Amino acid sequence: MSRERLFTGLVVAATILLVALALEAFVRLAVDDGMQFDLEMWKYAREVKRVSADPRIGHEHRPSATAHLMGVDVAINSHKFRDREIGFERTPDSLRIMMLGDSLTFGWGVPNDKTFVKRLEAMIHATGVQAEVINAGVGNYNTSMEVAAYLSEGHRFRPDILVLNYFINDAERTPRYDSHRLERTSAAYIYFASRIDVAARMLGLGSRRPWYDYLRDLYDPSSPTSGWAEVEAAVARLAEFCRARGTMVLVTNLPELRQLKPYPFERERTMVQALANRLDLPYLDLLPAVDDLEPGRLWVTPTDPHPNILADERFAAAIFDFLRARNLLRTTNHGN
Secondary structure: OOHHHHHHHHHHHHHHHHHHHHHHHHHHHHHOOOOOHHHHHHHHHHHOEEEOOOOOOOEEEOOOOEEEEOOEEEEOOOOOOOOOOOOOOOOOOEEEEEEEOOHHHHOOOOOHHHOHHHHHHHHHHOOOOOEEEEEOOOOOOOHHHHHHHHHHOHHHHOOOEEEEEEEHHHHOOOOOOOOOHHHHHOHHHHHHHHHHHHHHHHHOOOOOOOHHHHHHHOOOOOOOOOOHHHHHHHHHHHHHHHHHOOOEEEEEEEOOOOOOOOOOOHHHHHHHHHHHHHOOOOEEEOHHHOOOOOHHHHEEEOOEEEEOHHHHHHHHHHHHHHHHHOOOOOOEOOOO
8 A cells, every 4th residue: 555545544534533523522512401312312321221131121220320311310229210219028008009111101301209100109198098109110111121020020019009101112122232332432423313313204215214104013013113912912911910919900001292183193092902901901091181282381392202290290190080080099918
């Protein structure tokens, strides 16, 4: 190789490196204000999560991890839940409820005491009933992962009521953890890759599908991305396991908040209810709790449609009313 070619190659490499460093600095110093959804989810994965030893669970929270994400403090207890320390042993004469779910149950962008999990706990306490409502929600979980985590360890808390909070993307397949180094370390890569993906979905480029088509495909047995059969099998396993141990399972269906009227996922909503009915599980549709409001009023930020404080207040009230109407808000000695 001639000196000229070597010099040219070094100049090109140095230029690429400088541009990459400049973009990284730009994203970290100018763009990252602590409220960018994709960057905050990236921090969540880096600072709070780890790969689980059980491939059926996929990933889990790091015990005792703390972080500031999407404008709120996040603290994980020793049992890997976003909750205060709660032991396996039951408090005498108490009601214990456990909530399974994904980032909506976890309370993405919502202070811990304002999540619908903790609002429900406070509402039950206000009736004079001693209750513990445990937040077992983990971001990016699907139903199969939630069930696997419960059957592995969550059941040791011996809840009286187990609430399976379902969301439409819970029919996604369990992810594989083979991300490359750039994805793990570069904020700029995450930021720009996310925006390219959004643009590709909007324009229908390549295999990218608009968000509503992508979600509908999860329930289409002819689609290679569909995980609905796995959802059905997982919920059936959970129902059988809990029935044998005297734990009531309630299935709630959390709405996709980007569009409420007309709701674009009526078929999928019906499928979830039919599954609960088939397994003789009580079912609560949470769309009516919020569909009188404009969607944007319910979002964490204008670009992040996770449920905000107002949405979680509505969800907690609906779950509370459902349980109270069925005389389920009473203390027990379950498992003691």
